[in-house]
Amino acid sequence: MKLKESLGALYKKLVEIFTPDVKIDMDRVPKHIGIIMDGNGRWAKKRGLKRSDGHRAGAKTLEDITNYCGEIGVKFLTVYAFSTENWKRDKAEIDAIMELIYEYLSNMEKLLGGKDCRIRVIGDRSRLSDKLNEKILEVEKYTGDRTGPTLNIALNYGGRDEIIRAARAAALDVKEGKKSEKDIDEKYFSSLMYTGDNPEVDLIIRPSGEMRLSNFLLWQCAYSEFWFSNTCWPDFTPKHMRMAIAAYQKRNRRFGGV
Ligand code: FPP
Numbered sequence: 508m509k510l511k512e513s514l515g516a517l518y519k520k521l522v523e524i525f526t527p528d529v530k531i532d533m534d535r536v537p538k539h540i541g542i543i544m545d546g547n548g549r550w551a552k553k554r555g556l557k558r559s560d561g562h563r564a565g566a567k568t569l570e571d572i573t574n575y576c577g578e579i580g581v582k583f584l585t586v587y588a589f590s591t592e593n594w595k596r597d598k599a600e601i602d603a604i605m606e607l608i609y610e611y612l613s614n615m616e617k618l619l620g621g622k623d624c625r626i627r628v629i630g631d632r633s634r635l636s637d638k639l640n641e642k643i644l645e646v647e648k649y650t651g652d653r654t655g656p657t658l659n660i661a662l663n664y665g666g667r668d669e670i671i672r673a674a675r676a677a678a679l680d681v682k683e684g685k686k687s688e689k690d691i692d693e694k695y696f697s698s699l700m701y702t703g704d705n706p707e708v709d710l711i712i713r714p715s716g717e718m719r720l721s722n723f724l725l726w727q728c729a730y731s732e733f734w735f736s737n738t739c740w741p742d743f744t745p746k747h748m749r750m751a752i753a754a755y756q757k758r759n760r761r762f763g764g765v
Contacts, residue, residue, distance in 0.1 A: 511554055515564060519744050529749040531579070535756050537709035539583035540576065541724050541731070544569065546715025546739030559603035564741035566607045570618045575745040577622040577656045579752075583705050584658050587723050591631065591665030608662065609639050612646045623655030629701035630664030631672075659702060666725030673699035673726075700726055707731070710755045714747070715739045732758050 544565050551561030569586060576584045589604055611618070615626060628643045635643070676699045680686040686695070697703060708727045711720070716737045720728065734751040736743075 511556060511560075512564070515554075515741065516567075519742060522742075523744050523746055526746065529746065529753045531749050531752045532756055533579065536580050536752060537755055538581070538706045539585070539708045539710075540581055540751075541585045541587070541708045541711045541728070542572070543587045543711070543713040543717075543721060543723055544740040545713055545717055547741055549715065550739035550741040558600050559607075561739075561741060562600075562604050562607055566611055568741050568743050569611070571745065572743065572748060573619055573624070573656075573658055574622065575748055577619070577624060579748075582656055583702075584656065585629070585661060585702065585705075585708065585724065586658070587661045587664065587721075589630075589662050589664070590722055591663055591668050592722065594634070594663075605636065605639060608660070609642055612642045615646065619658075623653045625650045625653040625655065625657045627657060627659045627701075628662050629659050629669075630662045631668060632663065634663050657705065659705070661723070664701075664723075666720075666722045669700055670726055697726070702727055710734060710751065712736070712748075712751050714743055730760070730762050732760065 547561035547565040548558045549561075550564065551558050554560075573584060588608060589601075593604075594601065612626070615624075626646050628647065632640055632643065673696055677686070677691050677696065681688060681691070702708075702724075705727075707729075708724055708731045710733075711724070711728055711731045712734050713719075714736045716735070718735050724731075732755050734754050736747055736750070738747060
């Protein structure tokens with residue numbers, strides 16, 4: 508794997524150097540970007556590697572893209588690491604993804620050093636191992652007061668599940684007399700989402716050629732712009748981010764107005 512890993516990194520460097528660059532307006536960078544990190548399995552298969560190798564390469568891409576987003580001033584980055592439906596995969600693959608996430612959280616100070624980054628995990632934690640849950644709490648605690656960019660890692664996350672949880676929380680508030688039925692408006696309901704204190708998601712990026720949302724940020728993407736790419740996530744580079752942001756900056760966001 509080591510040689511193929513180095514070749515993969517070299518390939519990404521060459522793409523960065525030899526394909527035309529894309530300029531973005533640094534004053535209009537999206538505040539909140541969501542990424543569906545797709546295509547790790549296909550990337551690995553094409554190279555005769557294991558799916559878990561694809562996820563490892565995907566974790567490296569996440570490190571680079573998080574750092575790049577911090578550099579250009581993206582304030583919130585939400586990445587889809589594991590969905591409520593991904594439990595259908597082989598146990599070995601699930602274990603490998605969970606282990607990678609544990610490693611990433613354990614090493615994040617080094618990986619994202621100096622970025623003053625705040626890490627949060629969004630999703631249903633009840634199915635995660637005690638070991639992973641402890642690590643999540645530890646990282647969220649020591650990064651919690653930071654004022655730099657926020658990285659939300661969606662883990663055992665499902666958009667429908669999130670909306671149902673919010674509905675239950677709202678019902679409980681009404682039952683306990685903390686809210687009346689009329690208080691349930693968009694602002695209050697948004698505050699019950701995992702991303703309650705984050706700004707709206709401006710841009711959703713999905714690599715690997717798939718063009719669907721797969722239960723990601725269903726509530727939050729009501730007015731998001733979408734950008735798709737055929738490149739698999741492990742091959743994704745800051746240049747792809749610039750392509751996505753440049754496309755976003757050309758869009759005319761009307762939010763239902765004219
Ligand atoms: C989708 O690609 C990817 C996943 C289900 C896992 C994403 C996980 C990582 C990038 C690992 C690291 C995460 C963190 C937070 C460190 P796929 O497996 O569905 O690819 P395919 O569609 O080509 O099979």
